[in-house]
Amino acid sequence: MEFIILILAGILxxxxxxxxxxxxxxxxxxxxVLLSHGAHLFILTMGKLKQGNPPILTEGISEYTDPLPQALILTSIVISFGITSLLLVLAYRTATENDTDNMEQLRGNDNE
Incomplete structure (x- = not known):
């Protein structure tokens, strides 16, 4: 299962x-956006996809899941959502001010 997710992260x-x-x-x-999603899958796979009980100490349970990769991914999702919304607003503002979204024209290169 981890191998399939790593291949999917590589494709992303x-x-x-x-x-x-x-x-x-x-x-x-x-x-x-795709780069951040690939990083989320990579972090999840690095934490190993094992099943177990929640990390609450009770007697008779020996297999616990690690909550750290899940917490890191949740934080990364929030940060990537903020960055994506900022980039979309900046792209909209740039496209309306300059009447183009072509990076070559925005740099001042008129090669086309």
């Missing part, structure tokens, strides 16, 4: 890098 990383190298601003933002 690959598509994120492909989108980050595009010229359109919206595709760059989609690339950052």
């Amino acid at each position: 990383f690959a598509t994120a890098i492909y989108n980050l190298l595009q010229k359109q601003l919206l595709r760059i933002i989609i690339g950052t």
